[in-house]
Amino acid sequence: MELTHIDKSGRPKMVDVSGKPDTVRSAVAKGYVVMKPETLQMIKEGRMKKGDVLSVAQVAGIMAAKRTPEIVPMCHNINLTGVEMDFRVLEDKNAVAVQAVVRSVGKTGVEMEALTAVSAACLAIYDMCKAVDKSMVIKNIQLVEKTGGKSGDFKREEEVPWEG
Amino acid sequence: MELTHIDKSGRPKMVDVSGKPDTVRSAVAKGYVVMKPETLQMIKEGRMKKGDVLSVAQVAGIMAAKRTPEIVPMCHNINLTGVEMDFRVLEDKNAVAVQAVVRSVGKTGVEMEALTAVSAACLAIYDMCKAVDKSMVIKNIQLVEKTGGKSGDFKREEEVPWEG
Amino acid sequence: MELTHIDKSGRPKMVDVSGKPDTVRSAVAKGYVVMKPETLQMIKEGRMKKGDVLSVAQVAGIMAAKRTPEIVPMCHNINLTGVEMDFRVLEDKNAVAVQAVVRSVGKTGVEMEALTAVSAACLAIYDMCKAVDKSMVIKNIQLVEKTGGKSGDFKREEEVPWEG
Amino acid sequence: MELTHIDKSGRPKMVDVSGKPDTVRSAVAKGYVVMKPETLQMIKEGRMKKGDVLSVAQVAGIMAAKRTPEIVPMCHNINLTGVEMDFRVLEDKNAVAVQAVVRSVGKTGVEMEALTAVSAACLAIYDMCKAVDKSMVIKNIQLVEKTGGKSGDFKREEEVPWEG
Amino acid sequence: MELTHIDKSGRPKMVDVSGKPDTVRSAVAKGYVVMKPETLQMIKEGRMKKGDVLSVAQVAGIMAAKRTPEIVPMCHNINLTGVEMDFRVLEDKNAVAVQAVVRSVGKTGVEMEALTAVSAACLAIYDMCKAVDKSMVIKNIQLVEKTGGKSGDFKREEEVPWEG
Amino acid sequence: MELTHIDKSGRPKMVDVSGKPDTVRSAVAKGYVVMKPETLQMIKEGRMKKGDVLSVAQVAGIMAAKRTPEIVPMCHNINLTGVEMDFRVLEDKNAVAVQAVVRSVGKTGVEMEALTAVSAACLAIYDMCKAVDKSMVIKNIQLVEKTGGKSGDFKREEEVPWEG
Numbered sequence: 001m002e003l004t005h006i007d008k009s010g011r012p013k014m015v016d017v018s019g020k021p022d023t024v025r026s027a028v029a030k031g032y033v034v035m036k037p038e039t040l041q042m043i044k045e046g047r048m049k050k051g052d053v054l055s056v057a058q059v060a061g062i063m064a065a066k067r068t069p070e071i072v073p074m075c076h077n078i079n080l081t082g083v084e085m086d087f088r089v090l091e092d093k094n095a096v097a098v099q100a101v102v103r104s105v106g107k108t109g110v111e112m113e114a115l116t117a118v119s120a121a122c123l124a125i126y127d128m129c130k131a132v133d134k135s136m137v138i139k140n141i142q143l144v145e146k147t148g149g150k151s152g153d154f155k156r157e158e159e160v161p162w163e164g
Numbered sequence: 165m166e167l168t169h170i171d172k173s174g175r176p177k178m179v180d181v182s183g184k185p186d187t188v189r190s191a192v193a194k195g196y197v198v199m200k201p202e203t204l205q206m207i208k209e210g211r212m213k214k215g216d217v218l219s220v221a222q223v224a225g226i227m228a229a230k231r232t233p234e235i236v237p238m239c240h241n242i243n244l245t246g247v248e249m250d251f252r253v254l255e256d257k258n259a260v261a262v263q264a265v266v267r268s269v270g271k272t273g274v275e276m277e278a279l280t281a282v283s284a285a286c287l288a289i290y291d292m293c294k295a296v297d298k299s300m301v302i303k304n305i306q307l308v309e310k311t312g313g314k315s316g317d318f319k320r321e322e323e324v325p326w327e328g
Numbered sequence: 329m330e331l332t333h334i335d336k337s338g339r340p341k342m343v344d345v346s347g348k349p350d351t352v353r354s355a356v357a358k359g360y361v362v363m364k365p366e367t368l369q370m371i372k373e374g375r376m377k378k379g380d381v382l383s384v385a386q387v388a389g390i391m392a393a394k395r396t397p398e399i400v401p402m403c404h405n406i407n408l409t410g411v412e413m414d415f416r417v418l419e420d421k422n423a424v425a426v427q428a429v430v431r432s433v434g435k436t437g438v439e440m441e442a443l444t445a446v447s448a449a450c451l452a453i454y455d456m457c458k459a460v461d462k463s464m465v466i467k468n469i470q471l472v473e474k475t476g477g478k479s480g481d482f483k484r485e486e487e488v489p490w491e492g
Numbered sequence: 493m494e495l496t497h498i499d500k501s502g503r504p505k506m507v508d509v510s511g512k513p514d515t516v517r518s519a520v521a522k523g524y525v526v527m528k529p530e531t532l533q534m535i536k537e538g539r540m541k542k543g544d545v546l547s548v549a550q551v552a553g554i555m556a557a558k559r560t561p562e563i564v565p566m567c568h569n570i571n572l573t574g575v576e577m578d579f580r581v582l583e584d585k586n587a588v589a590v591q592a593v594v595r596s597v598g599k600t601g602v603e604m605e606a607l608t609a610v611s612a613a614c615l616a617i618y619d620m621c622k623a624v625d626k627s628m629v630i631k632n633i634q635l636v637e638k639t640g641g642k643s644g645d646f647k648r649e650e651e652v653p654w655e656g
Numbered sequence: 657m658e659l660t661h662i663d664k665s666g667r668p669k670m671v672d673v674s675g676k677p678d679t680v681r682s683a684v685a686k687g688y689v690v691m692k693p694e695t696l697q698m699i700k701e702g703r704m705k706k707g708d709v710l711s712v713a714q715v716a717g718i719m720a721a722k723r724t725p726e727i728v729p730m731c732h733n734i735n736l737t738g739v740e741m742d743f744r745v746l747e748d749k750n751a752v753a754v755q756a757v758v759r760s761v762g763k764t765g766v767e768m769e770a771l772t773a774v775s776a777a778c779l780a781i782y783d784m785c786k787a788v789d790k791s792m793v794i795k796n797i798q799l800v801e802k803t804g805g806k807s808g809d810f811k812r813e814e815e816v817p818w819e820g
Numbered sequence: 821m822e823l824t825h826i827d828k829s830g831r832p833k834m835v836d837v838s839g840k841p842d843t844v845r846s847a848v849a850k851g852y853v854v855m856k857p858e859t860l861q862m863i864k865e866g867r868m869k870k871g872d873v874l875s876v877a878q879v880a881g882i883m884a885a886k887r888t889p890e891i892v893p894m895c896h897n898i899n900l901t902g903v904e905m906d907f908r909v910l911e912d913k914n915a916v917a918v919q920a921v922v923r924s925v926g927k928t929g930v931e932m933e934a935l936t937a938v939s940a941a942c943l944a945i946y947d948m949c950k951a952v953d954k955s956m957v958i959k960n961i962q963l964v965e966k967t968g969g970k971s972g973d974f975k976r977e978e979e980v981p982w983e984g
Contacts, residue, residue, distance in 0.1 A: 010210045010215060010216040011215055011216070011874075011875070011878055011905070011906075011907075012214055012215025012216060012219070012220045012292070012875075012878060012879065012882070013214065013215060013882070013902075013903065013904045013905070014882050014885075014886075014900065014902055014903040014904075015213070015214060015902060016901060016902030016904075016923055017901045017902060018844055018901040018902060018923045018924070018925055020901075024510055031302070046174045049179070050176055050177065050179060050238055051174055051175055051176025051177060051238070051386075052174040052175070052176060052383065054503075055176070055380065055383040055387075055503070056176045056237050056238060056387060058379075058503055058504060059237060059383075059384060059387040059388075059504065059565050060235070060236065060237050060387075062504070062505070062506050062565060062566065063237075063391070063562070063565055064235055065506075066506075066561050066562070066569045067234070067235070067562070069886050070231070070883070070886070070887070071224070071228055071231070071235070071284050071287065072224065072284070072287050072288050072291045073220050073223060073224050073227075073288060073291075073879050073882060073883055074214055074215070074220060074288075074291055074292065074882065075291055076899065076900065076901065077886045077899055077900060078899055079568065079569055079570055079571065079598070079899065080506065080568065080569060081508060081509045081510040081512075081568065081599060082505075082506055082507060082508030082509060082510060083505065083506040084505045084506075084508075085503070085505070086503075087503075103508055103510045104510070105510055105599075106899070107901060107925075111294060111298065112287065112290070112291050112294075115287055115290060115302075116287055119283045119284075119286075119287060119302070120235050120236070120283075122283075122305075123235065123236050123276065123279055123280055123283060124236050124237060124238075126276070126279060127236045127238055127239055127276050128176070128238065130275060130276075131315075134275065134307055134310070134318050135306075135307075135320060135321075136306075137304055137305065137306045137324050138195070138279075138283070138302075138304070138305035138306070139303060139304055139305075140301055140302070140303055141286075141301065141302035141303075141305075142299075142300075142301045142302070143298055143299075146298070151295075154298050156299060157299075160301050175382075175383070175386055175413070175414075175415075176383075176386060176387065176390070177390070177410075177411065177412045177413070178390050178393075178408065178410055178411040178412075179410060180409060180410030180412075180431055181409045181410060182352055182409040182410060182431045182432070182433055184409075188674055215878075216875065218667075219667070219668075219872065219875040219879075220879060222667055222668060222871075223668065223729050223875075223876060223879040223880075224879075226668070226669070226670050226729060226730065227726070227729055227883070229670075230670075230725050230726070230733045231726070233394050234391070234394070234395070237387050237390060237391055238390065240407065240408065240409065241394045241407055241408060242407055243407065243732065243733055243734055243735065243762070244670065244732065244733060245672060245673045245674040245676075245732065245763060246669075246670055246671060246672030246673060246674060247669065247670040248669045248670075248672075249667070249669070250667075251667075267672055267674045268674070269674055269763075270407070271409060271433075338538045338543060338544040339543055339544070339710075339711070339714055339741070339742075339743075340542055340543025340544060340547070340548045340620070340711075340714055340715065340718070341542065341543060341718070341738075341739065341740045341741070342718050342721075342736065342738055342739040342740070343541070343542060343738060344737060344738030344740075344759055345737045345738060346680055346737040346738060346759045346760070346761055348737075359630070374502045377507070378504055378505065378507060378566055379502060379503055379504025379505060379566070380502040380503070380504060383502075383504070384504050384565050384566060387565060388563065388564060388565050391565075392563055395562070395563070397722050398559070398719070398722070398723070399552070399556055399559070399563070399612050399615065400552060400612070400615050400616050400619045401548050401551060401552050401555075401616060401715050401718060401719055402542055402543070402548060402616075402619055402620065402718065403619055404735065404736065404737065405722045405735055405736060406735055407735065434735070435737060435761075439622060439626065440615065440618070440619050440622075443615055443618060443630075444615055447611045447612075447614075447615060447630070448563050448564070448611075450611075450633075451563065451564050451604065451607055451608055451611060452564050452565060452566075454604070454607060455564045455565075455566055455567055455604050456504070456566065458603060458604075459643075462603065462635055462638070462646050463634075463635075463648060463649075464634075465632055465633065465634045465652050466523075466607075466611070466630075466632070466633035466634070467631060467632055467633075468629055468630070468631055469614075469629065469630035469631075469633075470627075470628075470629045470630070471626055471627075474626070479623075482626050484627060485627075488629050516838055543714075544711065546831075547708065547711040547715075547831070547832075548715060550707075550831055550832060551711075551712060551715040551716075551832065551893050552715075554832070554833070554834050554893060554894065555719070555890070555893055557834075558834075558889050558890070558897045559890070571896065571897055571898055571899065571926070572834065572896065572897060573836060573837045573838040573840075573896065573927060574833075574834055574835060574836030574837060574838060575833065575834040576833045576834075576836075577831070577833070578831075579831075595836055595838045596838070597838055597927075666866045666871060666872040667871055667872070668870055668871025668872060668875070668876045668948070669870065669871060671869070671870060687958070702830045705835070706832055706833065706835060706894055707830060707831055707832025707833060707894070708830040708831070708832060711832070712832045712893050712894060715893060716891070716892065716893050719893075720891055723890070723891070726887070727880070727883075727884055727887070727891070727940050727943065728880065728940070728943050728944050728947045729876050729879060729880050729883075729944060729947075730870055730871070730876060730944075730947055730948065731947055767950060767954065768943065768946070768947050768950075771943055771946060771958075772943055775939045775940075775942075775943060775958070776891050776892070776939075778939075778961075779891065779892050779932065779935055779936055779939060780892050780893060780894075782932070782935060783892045783894055783895055783932050784832070784894065786931060786932075787971075790931065790963055790966070790974050791962075791963075791976060791977075792962075793960055793961065793962045793980050794851070794935075794939070794958075794960070794961035794962070795959060795960055795961075796957055796958070796959055797942075797957065797958035797959075797961075798955075798956075798957045798958070799954055799955075802954070807951075810954050812955060813955075816957050
């Protein structure tokens with residue numbers, strides 16, 4: 001029986017972490033939604049017709065963190081031990097800053113879970129406001145820091161601000 | 165029986181679109197992942213240990229588009245009639261540009277589906293490369309244009325480029 | 329070839345509705361969470377450590393409505409055109425009343441979606457408060473009315489109140 | 493740069509359990525579906541057109557238990573080590589009693605998983621029978637007992653029966 | 657700005673069906689699970705410790721049909737109007753035959769939904785019996801026929817039987 | 821109060837594994853998609869209109885492995901530590917061979933995850949090629965070997981080849 005083996009290089013996989021020890025992990029990610037001044041005012045004053053923007057974004061971020069392995073194909077499915085979202089209204093910048101802190105105890109880091117939580121929260125903010133402002137931009141989603149695991153801790157030397 | 169009605173204002177809802185006609189809809193969204201020059205080279209040359217980056221991002225974007233109503237809480241669940249992803253390597257900018265085109269025939273627009281597809285593809289790119297570069301930044305996820313529906317067409321006056 | 333045909337009677341199916349016309353559908357469902365007086369006070373005063381109870385329950389109900397066909401095995405998967413949740417604090421009854429209104433245009437009713445939304449919202453209320461009160465009871469989840477479809481409208485003759 | 497920090501109180505989170513030890517957990521929950529006498533007879537005699545009611549409810553409960561963190565927003569995603577459903581036909585009460593026993597080894601309790609399993613099984617019973625009886629009521633979903641974890645065991649002093 | 661356009665050929669997409677009319681669709685798929693004679697006897701006599709094998713496979717197939725677009729990446733998400741599963745015990749062949757009939761009204765065929773339903777039912781049969789027989793083989797999952805749509809009807813000239 | 825206890829025998833459950841130790845687990849599964857010679861040529865030459873067949877099947881298999889407990893009802897939800905897919909084009913047999921290797925550290929085996937990964941990859945291959953060949957057959961999905969756990973290792977005595 002003649003075989004032609006399709007070259008495996010380049011074929012993606014979910015890398016084997018069976019041999020790694022369970023350690024405490026955390027990751028912090030950040031992102032921004034930049035909008036028109038009047039859109040920001042409507043968020044602050046709770047005047048969006050679809051409802052309170054940040055409370056929906058909060059839940060969106062937390063629920064998305066748990067579903068990261070369904071959204072990011074090569075991500076391991078893991079048990080998260082904590083997710084916190086934080087929002088800041090940057091008044092003179094016409095932006096909302098979104099931050100997620102994710103924790104786990106396991107064999108892989110939680111960077112993707114934190115970045116996914118921020119992404120989903122930003123998407124939810126866009127969705128809640130898009131009836132009045134379709135020109136919003138989601139900016140500078142980035143890993144701020146991570147701790148735990150063999151590859152060691154990471155701390156971004158300089159955060160990319162909303163203008164970046 | 166004494167009732168205290170919790171004020172409904174601010175309580176989010178999935179707005180009623182029962183009365184809207186079915187029309188053909190499309191939306192185009194865009195975003196960028198900015199990285200180190202050597203990371204971009206590894207993507208281009210197919211040297212990432214986890215596999216071919218853009219083919220995974222491609223599938224991630226398409227699958228996420230279909231799951232938008234599970235990620236964005238107030239989004240209607242709808243049937244998509246087409247999703248296409250496109251990637252460009254911006255050589256001298258150290259960035260990958262991601263574009264999604266989403267189509268549907270129905271009562272609501274597909275902006276969120278296009279933005280979610282771009283977000284998921286950007287997250288997948290980050291995931292595939294994070295072993296060599298944790299400082300990547302996802303930048304300027306934006307709606308480029310939409311067509312169909314009562315609110316009319318939208319075309320962004322000026323796209324926000326990767327540097328924006 | 330000898331065949332033994334396992335008797336089909338009793339084997340569940342998702343019944344064929346291909347021939348039914350698309351009509352506008354709505355359903356209203358209701359339910360209650362009964363708790364200790366001090367638990368209700370903590371909800372009202374926003375003192376639960378896990379966060380604002382009703383805003384989480386609101387989102388839980390709307391998201392669960394969309395996922396009804398994944399939770400209720402023989403339910404058709406359909407597109408919802410609107411979901412609204414409403415909460416009332418029944419002060420002298422130590423209960424929260426939960427109501428869901430679900431709308432769709434299609435071949436099947438949305439009773440299950442409304443009942444699922446109420447169930448998920450009640451579960452979310454329990455979850456947010458269980459650190460202080462594990463004795464809460466979810467009571468009298470019921471269809472209040474439905475409109476649309478061949479089987480005609482339904483209106484419950486007498487609602488089952490929280491005590492029922 | 494001027495910041496307005498949206499007050500964090502009231503913003504929900506998935507509380508951090510990273511520091512908790514893994515212990516064996518169990519939870520037992522119960523609920524009832526009350527219906528017309530002739531509906532109960534049809535269930536018992538396997539005459540529902542949609543199929544055998546309790547075998548579908550059985551699977552619905554077990555599958556929903558596994559999906560609890562997708563239904564209940566602030567629930568941790570955990571690995572369940574066992575789920576059992578039990579049904580009793582309360583002949584002279586025109587009700588079906590539903591019970592779920594859920595087990596896990598981990599950092600959080602499984603109360604929500606047991607309550608979600610019961611809720612989904614009750615919804616499935618309603619769905620299978622609604623063609624003949626839309627007036628059914630889901631009653632008294634409650635935690636009966638839990639074991640394991642820092643907060644200690646819980647045993648409901650007095651179960652709320654179907655009439656409660 | 658210099659661009660290197662990654663060649664689009666080969667990049668998968670969810671093909672655009674916006675312009676297709678809604679038509680009634682059906683598809684029938686079939687497959688087999690071949691096992692040891694004593695395994696088949698245990699299924700028939702309801703002696704598997706995990707529970708009644710075919711009732712679980714029945715529900716598994718129907719629920720998986722609805723989730724096809726989450727399992728098969730380039731599949732359109734559509735609304736199914738009916739799913740029926742049928743099982744036959746092939747006594748002298750030591751096999752269970754699994755058949756799924758899926759219906760929809762829409763722009764795309766339901767072949768993948770029928771094949772996915774059969775695959776999931778076969779996997780569920782394996783799972784329910786694997787404690788006593790790990791050597792079972794899932795055989796000859798195939799499309800038997802389809803109707804509706806522009807590409808016309810399809811009927812397999814000769815079914816591939818269990819031995820095939 | 822008179823009770824009629826529905827006989828529990830036959831009612832499926834997710835069996836209790838709380839008392840089992842965590843051990844390293846692996847499973848290897850295999851399957852085949854048999855097709856027309858010209859279909860195989862189109863796969864090899866990357867001429868399918870829907871995109872590169874095997875890269876989509878690769879991602880489909882890995883993502884489905886993670887979702888096994890949602891597809892196979894009585895499967896425990898577990899954390900996978902690795903998934904690898906491998907494809908071989910069997911030139912003179914007009915078939916593609918699909919293999920999955922799945923790893924985990926836990927209380928249950930990963931046979932179902934490996935078989936589900938192979939099934940989903942085969943379904944994805946069918947989907948990508950069905951516009952040109954609806955007569956493809958998915959053949960001989962089988963467990964090749966497993967290691968770890970109380971029940972000991974398993975190695976299929978003789979693999980069932982594509983013709984089997």
